[in-house]
Amino acid sequence: MNVTRRELLLSAGALAVASIFPPALRAQASTGTPVKGGTLTVHLGSEQRILNPSLRASTGVYIVTSKLIESLVDLDADGKIVPQLATSWSSTPDGKTVTFKLREGVKWHDGKPFTSADVQYNALELWKKHLNFGTALQLNLTAVDTPDPLTAVFKYSRPIPLDLLLRALVDLGYVVPRHVYEGTNVLENPANTAPIGTGPYKFVEYQRGQHIIAERNPNYWRAGQPYLDRVVWRIITDKSAATAALETGQVQLSSYSQLTLSDLDRLSKNKDFLVTSKGLEANQFNNTLEFNFRRKEIADIRVRRAIAHSLDTAFFIENFLYGQGKPATGPIPSTSAAFYPDGSKVAYPFDKKRAEALLDEAGYKRGAGGVRFTLTLVPIQNGEDVPLLATFIQQSLDEVGIKVEIVNYDIAGALSAVYKEHKFDIATGWHQYRGDPAVSTTVWFRSGSPAGAPWTNQYGWQSDKVDKLIDDAASEIDPAKRRALYGEFVREVNDQLPILFVTERQFYSVVNRKVHNTHNTARWPSSSWHDTWVGA
Amino acid sequence: MRILSLAARRLAAALPALFIILAGLFLLLQLAPGDTVDALVAQMGGSDPTMIEQLRKHYALDQSTSVRLGDYLWRLVHLDLGQSAIYGKPVAAVILERLPATLLLMGSSLAIAFAAGMALGVIAARRVNRWPDTLISTLGLVFYATPSFWFGLMGIFVFAIYLGWLPAGGYGSVGAGLTGIAQVLDIAWHLILPTLTLALIFLAIYLRIMRTSMLEVSNLDFIRTARAKGLRDTKVVTRHILRNALLPMVTLIGLQAGTMLGGSVVVESVFALPGLGRLAYESVVQRDLNTLLGVVFVSALLVIVINFIVDMLYARLDPRITAGH
Numbered sequence: 001m002n003v004t005r006r007e008l009l010l011s012a013g014a015l016a017v018a019s020i021f022p023p024a025l026r027a028q029a030s031t032g033t034p035v036k037g038g039t040l041t042v043h044l045g046s047e048q049r050i051l052n053p054s055l056r057a058s059t060g061v062y063i064v065t066s067k068l069i070e071s072l073v074d075l076d077a078d079g080k081i082v083p084q085l086a087t088s089w090s091s092t093p094d095g096k097t098v099t100f101k102l103r104e105g106v107k108w109h110d111g112k113p114f115t116s117a118d119v120q121y122n123a124l125e126l127w128k129k130h131l132n133f134g135t136a137l138q139l140n141l142t143a144v145d146t147p148d149p150l151t152a153v154f155k156y157s158r159p160i161p162l163d164l165l166l167r168a169l170v171d172l173g174y175v176v177p178r179h180v181y182e183g184t185n186v187l188e189n190p191a192n193t194a195p196i197g198t199g200p201y202k203f204v205e206y207q208r209g210q211h212i213i214a215e216r217n218p219n220y221w222r223a224g225q226p227y228l229d230r231v232v233w234r235i236i237t238d239k240s241a242a243t244a245a246l247e248t249g250q251v252q253l254s255s256y257s258q259l260t261l262s263d264l265d266r267l268s269k270n271k272d273f274l275v276t277s278k279g280l281e282a283n284q285f286n287n288t289l290e291f292n293f294r295r296k297e298i299a300d301i302r303v304r305r306a307i308a309h310s311l312d313t314a315f316f317i318e319n320f321l322y323g324q325g326k327p328a329t330g331p332i333p334s335t336s337a338a339f340y341p342d343g344s345k346v347a348y349p350f351d352k353k354r355a356e357a358l359l360d361e362a363g364y365k366r367g368a369g370g371v372r373f374t375l376t377l378v379p380i381q382n383g384e385d386v387p388l389l390a391t392f393i394q395q396s397l398d399e400v401g402i403k404v405e406i407v408n409y410d411i412a413g414a415l416s417a418v419y420k421e422h423k424f425d426i427a428t429g430w431h432q433y434r435g436d437p438a439v440s441t442t443v444w445f446r447s448g449s450p451a452g453a454p455w456t457n458q459y460g461w462q463s464d465k466v467d468k469l470i471d472d473a474a475s476e477i478d479p480a481k482r483r484a485l486y487g488e489f490v491r492e493v494n495d496q497l498p499i500l501f502v503t504e505r506q507f508y509s510v511v512n513r514k515v516h517n518t519h520n521t522a523r524w525p526s527s528s529w530h531d532t533w534v535g536a
Numbered sequence: 537m538r539i540l541s542l543a544a545r546r547l548a549a550a551l552p553a554l555f556i557i558l559a560g561l562f563l564l565l566q567l568a569p570g571d572t573v574d575a576l577v578a579q580m581g582g583s584d585p586t587m588i589e590q591l592r593k594h595y596a597l598d599q600s601t602s603v604r605l606g607d608y609l610w611r612l613v614h615l616d617l618g619q620s621a622i623y624g625k626p627v628a629a630v631i632l633e634r635l636p637a638t639l640l641l642m643g644s645s646l647a648i649a650f651a652a653g654m655a656l657g658v659i660a661a662r663r664v665n666r667w668p669d670t671l672i673s674t675l676g677l678v679f680y681a682t683p684s685f686w687f688g689l690m691g692i693f694v695f696a697i698y699l700g701w702l703p704a705g706g707y708g709s710v711g712a713g714l715t716g717i718a719q720v721l722d723i724a725w726h727l728i729l730p731t732l733t734l735a736l737i738f739l740a741i742y743l744r745i746m747r748t749s750m751l752e753v754s755n756l757d758f759i760r761t762a763r764a765k766g767l768r769d770t771k772v773v774t775r776h777i778l779r780n781a782l783l784p785m786v787t788l789i790g791l792q793a794g795t796m797l798g799g800s801v802v803v804e805s806v807f808a809l810p811g812l813g814r815l816a817y818e819s820v821v822q823r824d825l826n827t828l829l830g831v832v833f834v835s836a837l838l839v840i841v842i843n844f845i846v847d848m849l850y851a852r853l854d855p856r857i858t859a860g861h
Contacts (some may be wrong), residue, residue: 041710047818049576049622058580132583187594188624208623208633209810211710232710236808237818244692244704245808382578411578412570412823421569432581440582453585454577 032516034227038534040515043242043254044233047208052192053174054126057133059256059283062526064212064233065174068109069197070528072100072119072173073166075282079435079522081166085114085175085198089166095159095477102150106221108177109202116146121178123154130186133439134172137165161477167435170282170523200226200530210235220530227533239263246273246510252534253518255280255509255525260384265322267510277506279519282526284333284433285507287325287389289500290418293460295425297364297373304497306358307426308348310400311393313502315350320388324508328501330490331441333433335506338479341487347494355400364401372401379406380414380429389428389502420452422460431455431501437486442470445493461498546847550840555609557836558829562608565825566601572621572823573597579822595621608829617833618826622818627830631812635834637707638811640723641803642796644731646789649738654785656739657746658778664751672743680740684799688733688806695729702729705808730807734799738792745788749781756780783853790846794839 044063050056053065072086086100106114123144127134140160145153154165175198180191195203200222201214212233216226234251236242243263245251257264268275289307293299313327326334329344364372375397379390387408394404407424409417417423434440443449445466449456466489473485493499509525511518517531518524573591577583583591592598596607611618617627660672696704708714708723753759754777762772801813812831819828 056580132580132587136584238805240689241705241806241808247697248704250704409569410821412575415574415578416570450585455582
């Protein structure tokens with residue numbers, strides 16, 4: 001861990017996505033009077049090794065555990081911070097001390113009271129030591145004082161903007177019981193697969209390969225809630241089988257785009273289902289094209305620009321992705337209102353003639369059979385759109401005289417080939433935008449990451465200017481200045497093109513219309529579902 | 537006594553085979569790019585380098601291949617299959633949880649394929665070159681040529697989504713709290729489609745073998761003798777032809793056991809069944825070496841046991857085998 005990485009992640013948060021969605025558009029699912037009882041069955045696309053969100057930050061974990069275990073804060077429908085286990089917070093003027101007031105009368109599922117000692121233990125022992133992204137966020141955390149059972153005082157050795165910390169804690173601030181974890185090997189603790197929390201639902205059983213069951217927590221602090229008797233997650237790895245389960249009513253919800261693109265398209269025309277990307281604004285993603293600068297042709301900016309000009313992204317989205325998405329204008333998506341530069345447009349529009357001219361200019365004339373040179377493409381398999389983009393790139397580049405050979409690995413193999421061994425010329429993958437460029441975007445551009453860390457700059461590209469912009473933006477507290485720095489960052493990387501952000505996409509949920517009060521927060525599939533109910 | 541010595545010889549020959557399979561697979565998997573930590577980090581959606589290093593140490597991936605292979609084999613001698621990296625509990629326990637679904641699926645598919653294949657084969661052979669034969673043989677060809685995932689998906693589409701008669705997948709109703717006979721029926725209900733899907737390909741093979749071997753046996757001298765004695769046609773078929781024609785069918789069961797385990801990967805995925813096949817697939821994807829080796833170990837044992845039973849059965853059907861001819 002170096003200082004820069006920490007600084008990047010310290011500025012996590014500032015999710016302003018929702019501000020561009022008018023509230024009227026989002027209140028789509030609150031209809032009728034809630035009915036108590038019933039079961040909500042949810043599709044889970046892959047099995048999780050650990051069901052503990054204070055050890056593992058990933059949407060796969062949140063889909064299950066956010067119903068059982070609660071975070072200090074959550075997001076509302078407009079993406080604003082709302083209290084959950086913490087009721088209020090304040091920061092000292094020097095930015096080094098953050099005080100949380102905790103909710104009264106909250107009990108763990110085993111009956112013991114929830115106190116500031118739990119928060120202290122989680123922050124120091126789990127978030128700071130084990131949680132991915134959390135270790136970086138809490139690097140400067142030196143102590144958590146507990147003057148009384150309902151007050152937790154976080155002490156930092158360097159100033160931390162309060163808003164930034166809160167935004168990050170939505171995902172990185174889940175609390176598990178201290179009395180269950182203290183003094184054990186936390187990675188091997190049985191509670192990691194049989195979670196105990198304060199949430200609206202209590203864990204019942206986890207049948208590996210089959211299902212996870214949780215039932216209503218009768219002592220939940222939101223009196224009268226939750227409405228559902230049980231939540232069942234069914235593990236269905238095959239996407240077609242998952243769609244069949246939805247259509248036969250065995251499952252009522254599938255979120256985070258875990259179905260095939262064609263099924264999503266088909267179900268969106270079925271009146272029994274709501275197919276929506278609202279309520280998932282906190283997680284956006286891009287399809288990307290990564291360049292390996294160790295290859296001399298790629299290191300030439302004219303070649304990279306030529307490649308970008310040869311891709312008809314709009315055609316790709318319309319015909320391969322069923323229109324789900326739009327061409328990206330840079331590494332910050334248009335939904336990120338706080339950081340998206342004004343007047344952005346696609347930096348390298350589709351122009352085959354320009355591409356050919358650039359390649360000729362770079363000295364790579366067409367040779368025998370019209371071929372200029374050959375590139376190896378590694379798709380980083382992370383959903384069906386990645387290989388589709390690989391094929392599309394192969395065909396597009398063929399037309400300008402660049403031959404592309406696709407080398408297929410599974411995800412573990414691809415990550416190892418691209419990020420550890422650098423055995424690729426170009427790669428196609430996924431980037432997930434988590435509300436702030438500093439959280440998981442700028443690490444793709446900042447130099448200095450050791451080999452083997454996936455989704456960091458392993459491309460052999462380095463720019464002092466971009467490194468400095470990233471570092472400055474990460475520690476800038478003034479929002480206007482910060483926005484300006486990221487504007488300059490976007491301009492610079494669009495010009496130098498170390499990585500091409502091809503598309504800008506949203507996740508989709510499919511939910512049976514019998515389920516009410518869904519998608520009413522900016523990260524609904526990862527929220528607690530305390531007010532969700534099932535109608536007849 | 538002879539049977540016992542044959543049994544001992546067979547089992548003794550199986551041990552080195554098992555050892556070679558496991559050591560070979562262990563080494564082969566070292567060639568696959570990526571390890572369990574890569575898979576884990578992929579699932580988490582990223583992590584920092586220090587944590588990645590920590591995890592590699594946790595899973596003993598910082599050790600050399602030879603040390604880890606040695607460790608593994610030494611543990612195997614103590615009948616310890618190790619700890620699963622995905623599930624965080626002993627591999628033996630994980631496999632035991634998954635075994636019933638696979639055994640049930642394989643057993644019932646095999647039984648259906650064998651019984652229906654035999655019946656259809658007999659009918660086809662009795663009506664050779666007439667329309668029932670043509671029909672059955674064509675059907676057999678179609679079943680054999682169609683991939684089982686397609687059958688599975690079509691089955692789900694027709695019987696689960698369109699007609700709504702059968703469940704689309706899963707191993708029993710989730711959380712229905714059924715016990716006793718109700719639970720058995722519930723599981724049977726859920727297994728109808730997957731069993732038929734898996735059985736169809738094998739049914740096609742059995743039917744072809746049965747038809748051929750019926751035709752072959754009915755041309756032999758002793759059948760002509762039986763007919764010359766004035767035996768009635770049905771008697772000739774059931775007593776003389778069928779019994780002798782069954783020998784290659786029994787052999788085939790042993791050979792098919794391994795193939796069936798492979799076929800169950802697809803069927804278990806399509807129908808979301810918690811079986812060994814899917815476990816093996818997930819272990820490969822997640823690079824969970826211990827679990828994968830455990831599944832292979834148990835599958836190899838299964839195949840060895842089935843073949844052993846077939847050998848014993850064969851020896852009973854044909855006494856010449858025990859005599860060592």
